[in-house]
Amino acid sequence: MRYAVRALGWATKILWILIIVFSVTSVYSAMNVRMSLGQPQAFVSSEFILISVPLFVNNAGLYDLSEINMTVAVMDYQQSVLSTSTTFVPLIPRGGNLETTHNVSMSLEDGTSKLLDYLFNDSVFILDMSLKLNFAHSVPFRVSTNMSVPWGAPLYNFSIGQVSYNFLNLTHQEAIIPVSFENHSPYFSVDGVMRVEIFNDNGELFGFSMSDLNVPSHSSYIGQTEIAVDVSRVTGGGEVHFYFETSAFSAGPVVIPYG
Amino acid sequence: MVEKKQTKPFARKFVPKIIKAALLLIITYLPFYFLSVFIEPYQSFFPWYAPTTDLFAAVFMIFLVAGVFTSGTIYQYVFGVARALVTMIFSIYVLNGGIVDLVVPIEGASVNIMVDLTVILAMIVLICLLGIGKNVVQAIDFVSTKGEDKEL
Numbered sequence: 001m002r003y004a005v006r007a008l009g010w011a012t013k014i015l016w017i018l019i020i021v022f023s024v025t026s027v028y029s030a031m032n033v034r035m036s037l038g039q040p041q042a043f044v045s046s047e048f049i050l051i052s053v054p055l056f057v058n059n060a061g062l063y064d065l066s067e068i069n070m071t072v073a074v075m076d077y078q079q080s081v082l083s084t085s086t087t088f089v090p091l092i093p094r095g096g097n098l099e100t101t102h103n104v105s106m107s108l109e110d111g112t113s114k115l116l117d118y119l120f121n122d123s124v125f126i127l128d129m130s131l132k133l134n135f136a137h138s139v140p141f142r143v144s145t146n147m148s149v150p151w152g153a154p155l156y157n158f159s160i161g162q163v164s165y166n167f168l169n170l171t172h173q174e175a176i177i178p179v180s181f182e183n184h185s186p187y188f189s190v191d192g193v194m195r196v197e198i199f200n201d202n203g204e205l206f207g208f209s210m211s212d213l214n215v216p217s218h219s220s221y222i223g224q225t226e227i228a229v230d231v232s233r234v235t236g237g238g239e240v241h242f243y244f245e246t247s248a249f250s251a252g253p254v255v256i257p258y259g
Numbered sequence: 260m261v262e263k264k265q266t267k268p269f270a271r272k273f274v275p276k277i278i279k280a281a282l283l284l285i286i287t288y289l290p291f292y293f294l295s296v297f298i299e300p301y302q303s304f305f306p307w308y309a310p311t312t313d314l315f316a317a318v319f320m321i322f323l324v325a326g327v328f329t330s331g332t333i334y335q336y337v338f339g340v341a342r343a344l345v346t347m348i349f350s351i352y353v354l355n356g357g358i359v360d361l362v363v364p365i366e367g368a369s370v371n372i373m374v375d376l377t378v379i380l381a382m383i384v385l386i387c388l389l390g391i392g393k394n395v396v397q398a399i400d401f402v403s404t405k406g407e408d409k410e411l
Contacts, residue, residue, distance in 0.1 A: 001400040008393035015386045019379065140375040147368050 026136060029061025029094075042187035043248055049106040049118065051187075055087070057098040063136035065092040072104050073128040082106045082125075119251055120158055122184055123151040152184030152218075154248070160240060163198075163258045168228060175207060175229045177240060177258070180222045183215045185248075190215040192246030196225045197253075199239045206233035213246065235259075280327040284320055291316045304361050308353070315349040336398035343390035350383045357381075 038054030053072075059065050068089040074082045083106040092098050117123070130144035161178030168174050175198055183190050190213050197208040207229035215221045237259025243252030291312060298308055319342060326338035357377035363370045 001396065001403075005393055005397050005400065008389055008396065012386055012389045012393065015382060015389070019382050019386070023379070138378045142373040143370060144373075145365075145368050145370040 025062050026139065029063050032060040034058040034060065040187065051104040053102045055100050055102050057092055059092045059094055059096050062094055064094055066090065066134045066137055068092065069132040070102055071130050072102065074104055074106055075126040075128065077124045079126065116254065118151060118153065119155045120153050122153050122156060125149045125151055152186050154183050154185040154188065154190050156182045156184040160256050160258060171231055172228050173231050173234065175227045177225045179225055182220045183217055186217055188248040189217055190246050192244065195243040196227065197241040198227055198229060199241065200233050200235040201237045202235065204233055206230050276327055280324045283323055283327060287320060287323060304363055311353060315345065318345050333398055333401060336394040336401065339394035340391050343387045343394065347384055347387035350380060354380045
């Protein structure tokens with residue numbers, strides 16, 4: 001009986017020591033894990049918006065971090081889910097580093113109206129982020145948060161002024177179309193080419209031109225497009241179609257009536 | 260002379276017990292003290308921690324002192340079992356059954372933190388059960404030894 005009691009006593013003591021040592025070293029290790037997110041990069045095409053967020057983890061603790069699962073759900077201001085993306089890292093050993101990129105892709109396949117909405121109107125995205133990991137292969141840990149991210153439209157308040165005509169010769173005139181917009185995007189500048197096509201009231205294309213754009217973030221563009229047009233087709237009204245090919249996005253036609 | 264003879268066994272019997280109880284109290288109080296100092300900056304996230312821990316520490320120490328003063332009797336083991344039970348219940352309560360869920364406000368956003376400490380809680384419960392088992396075995400041993408002494 002005495003031996004049994006002694007064995008139980010030792011087992012209890014050893015287990016207490018193990019728990020205390022594990023708890024203390026776990027807290028110490030957790031305090032030595034550094035995590036940070038880099039500057040997000042955005043890319044917009046006619047099919048999707050891609051936001052890449054660099055993720056850095058430095059595990060200077062005493063235990064491994066395993067099964068790291070980062071999930072980001074993006075919702076629009078109406079709370080409808082636009083995208084859910086996951087980055088999985090099987091293991092960051094103790095003393096190891098991780099540099100990866102978390103890509104959030106939002107499909108715009110259900111119509112170009114959504115893309116146009118994001119190109120021309122400021123909005124708010126709601127990010128639902130969660131990070132799960134296994135600490136020391138035995139303690140699951142999850143941190144999650146909800147945050148609103150303002151979306152700045154790169155072509156905010158895009159508009160044209162009064163179309164005017166300059167005399168060139170007997171058969172051709174120069175249509176002058178004033179164009180203005182504000183690049184509200186904090187992520188990218190609008191640099192590329194803007195193609196402008198002008199149609200008359202009969203829907204006939206009677207002139208087009210290409211203009212270079214270079215509008216940095218948070219700055220305005222006020223310019224004009226000159227198009228040589230056939231005088232015989234000018235009706236005084238119609239539509240102007242804009243196509244954008246920039247390093248960050250491709251969009252068009254954006255149709256604006258004139259006259 | 261008679262008074263002196265009565266005082267001596269009393270002192271011999273209780274002074275070591277008082278010293279032992281005092282030492283055990285100090286040793287037991289130290290982890291609680293350091294834990295409180297460590298937790299203090301994060302007190303707002305654990306508002307329930309301080310009152311619960313104070314109550315637990317008080318109950319645990321009462322059982323500890325009672326165990327010391329009743330050593331040599333069956334009650335020593337009864338208090339030992341009570342101590343292990345209190346530790347077990349406190350651990351389950353404080354660790355919320357193993358799932359610790361906190362809401363921490365950071366820069367205007369609320370961050371939910373969930374830590375699954377089931378493994379650690381399971382080990383603590385196991386230790387407490389071992390402690391209860393040990394005390395029960397010791398109590399049986401104590402009773403049987405006493406019975407043998409009486410027969411002799």
